[in-house]
Amino acid sequence: MSANAITIESVPAGDQTWLATLHGWLTTVDHKRLGLLYIAYGLMFLVVGGVEALIIRIQLMHSHNDFVSPQVFNRMFTMHGTTMIFFMVMPVLFGFANYLVPLMIGARDMAFPRLNAFSFWLTALGGLLLYFSFLGGSGLYGAGNAPDVGWWAYAPLGAKAFSPGHSTDYWTLSLLVSGFGSIGTAINIIATVLCMRCPGMKLGRMPLVVWLYLVMSGMVLIAITPLSAAQIMLLIDRYLGGHFFDTQAGGSAVLWMHFFWIFGHPEVYVLVIPAFGFLSEIIPVFSRKPIFGYPVMVAASVAIAFVSLSVWAHHMFTVGMNSYANSFFALTTMAVGVPTGIKIFNWIGTMWGGRIRFKVPMLFCIGFLFQFLIAGLTGIIQAAAPVDWQLSLSYFVVAHFHYVIVGGILFATFGAFYYWYPKVTGRMLSESLGKLHFWLFLIGFHLTFDVMHIPGLLGMPRRIYTYEPGRGWDTLNLIVSVGAFIQAIAILVFVANLIISYWKGEKAGNDPWDAWTLEWSTSSPPSAYNFATVPVVASRRPLWDLKHPEDPDSRYE
């Protein structure tokens, strides 16, 4: 039998009062609305964390600056790191997962809509707890304010004796709560992908971004939970007088480092794997070719996830591990480069010989390819333990991981915004504002993070609130700070584009990019029920099959 893919335009439900609208959003269990809530929440924290970064950069603009006190500086880098990882990148990526996964596999909603809402509100509570520390962190002791222990909170800094007051408690609780939210969403994504696929959507036919979200969720299950366990231990130390990380009672500070980085390093891959997914969707559509090496891409992703679980102690070369541990972690770290290299090769293979359309989503993806390659190369440099002994805890490391997170993950995420915005709102983002955003951000990014490697090589340690003149760091730091402001302007252009295009943007229609995955077969924005009839797929590019019944992909797969 053959079912008709009917698309029905959404019918306006009449004017609602603002209270009813608010109530609708707060009590929603719809995956699309929750996805948008996640993304809006993450974007809000992008601005907050960005302001914190600017404060850091103003302070470091020249030597002996006193824009903020050392205490405030410590709070700023702690809050910037914690905010950007846990409350900006994670929610935005989970938002995309929520929005896209059910649409791309032809499902009505996530497997557990209420768990989905619960997870979002846990994450929201986590962010609130973290920022409430600005008000409540002093507690009864009158000491401390926002947490200032760095985003790793190395022992014994996190202990009661060194972090009096409640600032570190808010940090711990917020990560614990948002961690449970992440686990809930990860469980939901896995159950959705495995149990809710439309007929014909075999695992080997799923869009790559769905595959990568499946891998990412599997990693969340085993990588976020060690952090939760370590936070429970820290709470036991702080509230019940435990001795897990109390060196005076025989506890070990190094154990905390291990626990933190068992979480911390896979976390980077939790963040970058969905970014790989965005690239794997956008590059084929804008190169007018199917993805090169689909099964290899899947295998490489699983391999990255697997290997990345055994690299964590490369963050700890300077701690003084034995030579076997150093060699093991150096080798595994370098090994991650192999499957990652395969992926870069396959994206280039997809573009090779294609009719490339240089629209804004594609521009961001090409930016990603170059920058992620450099980020990977500086990573390989530091994987060699002796080099790391020299570079660890310097600005070289800061430059390296910002290259990954900003130059890689954030660029891919911007690409995803420009690619799927028409589906979400029914209107295109402005191309001219988008190009302005891209070029400004690209220039700002390279000014900041290319140059930032050099003070690191010259020996400038991270997390210092100021420095002596005459070391050759002043000019470099000034350039880095100027770049940060250019990036901030680019982000403002992006936000303006999001807002202006929502009202004034060109109408998008169902399928503005002539794409191939299921989400483009339904209306923009999709109705609450997603699909009027349950789709059936016979290949990896169901919409290609629909548009080219004379030469469907299903004939060759």
Next chain:
Amino acid sequence: MSAFATSFPAAPEAWKLPYRGKVAMACLIIAEAAIFTIFVVAYLFYIGKSLTGPKPADVLETPIFFTICLLSSSLTVHFAGAALARGRRSAFVSMWLVTILLGGLFLFGTGMEWRHLIYERGLTISTNLFGTTYYSLVGLHAFHVIVGLVMLSIVAIFALAGRVGVEQCGRVDVLAMYWHFVDAVWVVVFTVVYILGR
């Protein structure tokens, strides 16, 4: 609206996907196993590193009876599920209640052990590293037993009200998976705390 031909291919004849409850519970178990792993690693790492007494060998007694209780509750919960699948509801209810009883007995055992350690041996969570790791690991497990007992009891209330039939089989199985996991974790905790740790 649609700009292209609008017919999807024919649906495949057999299209069967796994039950989402089981998949989700399997994922939860993986996540929980990772949490327990970290606590077990901390316990193993700190064996013999306490700077002051009491030491495990001085104060711990092996809770063999209560361990048998907990492990046999895995059997009863399995029999309960099997009885429900065959539609024998009264057998289901009785096996289910026995499971709760056995789980409750185990929890009582943990409580008595802690009472003994705290009031007679003077070991609290802040006494030394052994106290910190012991109460955390055993306590984390006991917390999971409590959560399991609460969920088992909710099902028991519905079952006694006659609301649990064959159609709830899948859900009951999902809960049984969790309970098996709690028991399996106890095997690890028991080995680490009462055998390796002494």
